[in-house]
Each structure stands twice: as structure tokens, then as C-alpha cells.
Amino acid sequence: MGLRPAQDRSVAHLDHLILAVNDLARSVRFYTTVLGFGDEGDEGPFRVVRVNEDLTLLLSPWGTTGGAHLAFAMSVSGFDEVFARVRECGVEYGDAFDSVGNQRGPGDAPGARGPGKAVYLFDPDRHLIELRHY
Numbered sequence: 001m002g003l004r005p006a007q008d009r010s011v012a013h014l015d016h017l018i019l020a021v022n023d024l025a026r027s028v029r030f031y032t033t034v035l036g037f038g039d040e041g042d043e044g045p046f047r048v049v050r051v052n053e054d055l056t057l058l059l060s061p062w063g064t065t066g067g068a069h070l071a072f073a074m075s076v077s078g079f080d081e082v083f084a085r086v087r088e089c090g091v092e093y094g095d096a097f098d099s100v101g102n103q104r105g106p107g108d109a110p111g112a113r114g115p116g117k118a119v120y121l122f123d124p125d126r127h128l129i130e131l132r133h134y
Contacts (some may be wrong), residue, residue: 016056018046019071019127020064025058026124034089037127038083066126069097071118072113079133083090083119086131093121106132 020071021027024047031037031049037057046058051072072080083106086093094100095107097120109118111132118132 014055016058016086017070019068020059020062021059021069021125022061022063023124024059024061028095030124031057031059034082034091035131036085036092053129064125064127066128068127069130070127071111071114071130071132073116073132073134076133079106079131082131086119086121091121093119096120097130100128 019027025035028039028047028049032039040048040050040056042048043058046060049057049059050090051057057070083093092101092103093105094102095105095111095118100120100122107119108116109116109130109132111118112134116132116134118130121129121131123129
């Protein structure tokens with residue numbers, strides 16, 4: 001018999017994520033300047049980047065070849081604001097996870113809450129970033 005998800009959806013949510021990076025200062029600039037997240041400074045070996053009141057990224061200068069996929073859902077107005085900064089900063093983007101650089105989008109994409117609109121880009125370490133709204 002397979003495991004079933006908990007019926008109470010409030011049982012758990014993602015609290016923080018450790019993300020390995022190559023150049024800490026460059027990554028902090030990307031996540032704060034381009035994506036608009038907050039810089040909360042150093043905590044132990046990590047640089048804490050606040051995504052929202054419930055989620056932080058702990059950037060870790062341990063080195064990486066990339067490959068993580070982080071999908072950030074936001075309001076339509078928040079999406080428009082961040083997507084405008086992506087374009088202003090000259091960051092390559094695409095309308096699907098496998099088409100970063102085609103400079104099209106947003107495209108249609110499934111997500112945890114159903115279908116939505118999304119654009120995809122890479123952070124400085126080749127982690128795939130998905131910006132989406134429902």
C-alpha cells in the first residue's frame with residue numbers, strides 16, 4: 001500500500017532551503033536586486049535571503065554546478081514587477097523550463113495549485129528559477 005499525503009494540509013510547509021552557490025556576493029545581488037528578496041545578513045556559514053515571512057534561502061558558498069529548480073509563486077502584480085526587473089537587468093528568460101533564452105513568455109505551466117503563467121531563467125550558478133502566478 002502506498003503512502004498518502006496528510007489530510008491536514010497545514011501539517012508542513014517549506015521553512016528554508018540551503019542553496020549551494022559559487023560566488024556568494026554575486027548570488028546575493030541576483031536574489032535581492034533581480035528577484036527583490038531581502039538580505040538578512042550572515043548566520044553561521046550561510047547568507048540568509050528572505051523570500052517571504054515563511055521562507056528563507058540559506059545561500060552557502062560551497063560551490064555548485066547548478067541544477068536545482070526553485071519555483072516562486074507570486075501575485076500577478078508581484079510577478080509583473082519582478083519580470084520587469086528581469087528584463088531591465090538583461091537576464092535571459094524563456095516561456096518553458098527547457099527554453100531559457102528564447103525571450104518569450106510567460107508561458108502556461110502546471111504548479112502545486114494548478115495551471116498558471118510562468119517564466120524561467122537561470123541564477124548565476126545555473127539553478128533554474130521559475131517565476132509564476134496563478
